[in-house]
Amino acid sequence: MRAVITVTGTDRCGIIAKVSNFLYERKINIEDISQTVLGEQFAMIMIVDLAESGESISALARGLEQAGEEIGMSVRLQHEDLFNAMHKI
Amino acid sequence: MLSKYDILETIEMIEKEHLDIRTVTMGISLLSCVRENAKKTADAVCDLVRRKAERLVGTAEELSREYGIPIVNKRISVTPVSLITAAFPEKSPIVGRALAQAADELGVDFLGGYSALVHKGTADYEQIFLQTIPEVLSTTRRLCASVNVGSSRSGINMDAVRQMGGIVRETAELTKEQDSMGCAKLVVFCNAVEDNPFMAGAFHGTGEGDTVINVGVSGPGVVQHALKFAPEADLTEAAEIIKRTAFKITRAGQLIAREAANRLHARFGIVDLSLAPTPARGDSVAHILEELGLEVVGGHGTTAALAMLNDAVKKGGVMASSRVGGLSGAFIPVSEDIGMIESAAAGKITLDKLEAMTCVCSVGLDMIAIPGDTPASTISAIIADEAAIGMINQKTTAVRVIPAIGKRVGDEVNFGGLLGRAPVMPVHGGSAEKFISRGGLIPAPIHSFKN
Structure with a gap:
């Protein structure tokens, strides 16, 4: 199962490290990653594979949200199907 | 592969434009x-x-x-x-x-x-x-x-x-x-429908199965936001924008409906394509109509704008879901829509205009506070007028009025939460007592004989 992670907030150092470390510890593979910094605003999108992770998607979403709060960023993990449903025919 | 733009658009819809699934409703026989x-x-x-x-x-x-x-x-x-x-x-x-x-x-x-x-x-x-x-x-x-x-x-x-x-x-x-x-x-x-997931009118019809999941989507804010980016679009283009947006919103509803039905071991019933407002700013159907170019909802042009909106929502939604039903259209509850509340408080929208609007949208006179001393026969007459619109036009109509006991025009009722607040609106004074007391059945219109 794949999920989409989005990270937004004011740019600072260590954002990618924090998120990717969280994913590494839970055996979540990053399949695609892109980021932009517009002025001070940071936006990152990751497509990840949850196949090897034992945790439920809602637990992971909660965990990532908390990890984001620790560095003042808004981090969401959502099932990929929501985006597929809305944007693909 | 999903595009960055699409992903961020969905995030923006949810976080800034109040995109949500308004209701997951389980119908039980x-x-x-x-x-x-x-x-x-x-x-x-x-x-x-x-x-x-x-x-x-x-x-x-x-x-x-x-x-x-x-x-x-x-x-x-x-x-x-x-x-x-x-x-x-x-x-x-x-x-x-x-x-x-x-x-x-x-x-x-x-x-x-x-x-x-x-x-x-x-x-x-x-x-x-x-x-x-x-x-x-x-x-x-x-x-x-x-x-x-x-x-x-x-x-x-x-x-x-x-x-x-x-x-x-x-x-x-x-x-x-x-x-x-x-x-x-x-x-x-x-013309009540048997699979409506919205309240207060939801019931599980006898033609339905044992247990079904019906889902009502929402998202007036998303439609308004999409129109904001096309201030010069003519109304054909505006209708296209609404259709595209309704499509995306409905696809989200369809996904949730299917998943919910699977997990709850129920049948997937329908997705109701309605635009349902809340009293929150940025979640208003009235503001969509104003975005289309009306100075204030309730003025001349409101009925035409609403007709276009309602139809475009249906067209976009129908393409997005395998099973649509319920009321499916734009809701215009006065107390639950900040644009309606403000227009009513300023005396810019009247009961008569709302009645005209119900001819072209999905429901009827909804969440309207009327003076507490309104006679029962006048309330019956309001119901009769609205039912006549539904009967002749072969659509659902409804009346949910609140006679605000002890209050008069200019006062307000406040329910809080999603039910919102409503200024008490004037009703006409001429009595319908004699008409209503006749009773009987207004016969079905000639175009009902279709067999």
Whole structure:
């Protein structure tokens, strides 16, 4: 199962490290990653594979949200199907 | 592969434009619960609803977390209770309270179906059932009632219309300490639909299966935002933008409906394509109409703008879902829409304009506060007018008015939460007493004979 992670907030150092470390510890593979910094605003999108992770998607979403709060960023993990449903025919 | 733009658009819709799933509603048939007396029937009903909907709230919350999209309400609709209590109609409140208790225990927001379908005639047991509505609504919090008084096939049951004017007033009186809140849970329909997930008019029709999941989507803010980026678009282009947006919103609803049905071992019923506003700023149907170029909702041009919006929402939504139903269109509840509230408070929208708007949108006169001294016959006449629009135009219409006991034009009722607040609006003074007291049936229109 794949999920989409989005990270937004004011740019600072260590954002990618924090998120990717969280994913590494839970055996979540990053399949695609892109980021932009517009002025001070940071936006990152990751497509990840949850196949090897034992945790439920809602637990992971909660965990990532908390990890984001620790560095003042808004981090969401959502099932990929929501985006597929809305944007693909 | 998903594009960055698409992903961020969805995030923006959810976080800034109030995109949400308005309701996941489980429809449950109560027909197997009829027993020899009210107590045993109530026990059977309570037991069945508890069992079927045990995981409804938890599942909706789990889906909301997994997909990262808010699911605002979790609701239950049941078989019209008048059918279940036909052998002991005066004891219907026992079943009503059992349902309300089950709803409280399950933690759902509302349970609809304290209902009767009397569009061609009121049976004796239904007559008695209708009289129990005010008391039941005044002693329960989550139970909603609805009555279908007319249809395009059968005409309008004016005896029921007359009775309902009195029932709406009595409900208002019994709940006057809460701004006549009971009336916010009571709808009078013409052409009621059997799979509506929205309250207060949801009930589970007898033509439905055992247990179904119906989902109502929302997203007026998303439509308004999309139109903001095309200030110079002509109305053909504007309709296209609305269609595209409605498509995306509905696809999200369809996804949640399928998943919820799977996990709850229920049948996927329908997705209701309605644009349902809330009192929050940025979540208003009125503001979409203003975005299209009206200075204020309620002015001339409002009906045309709403007609276009309603039709475009349906067209976009129909393409996005394999099963659509319910009311499907734009809702215009006055108290639940900040644009409507402000326009009504400024005297810019009238009951007459709202009535005209109901000719082209999905429901009817909804969540409108009227003076507390409005006679029952005037309320009946408002219901009759609205039912006539529905009957002739072969669409659902409804009346959910709140006679604000002790209040007059210029005052306000305030229910809080999604039900919002409403300024008391004036009604016309000419009496309809004689017309309403005639009773009988307004015959079905000539174009109803289609066989």
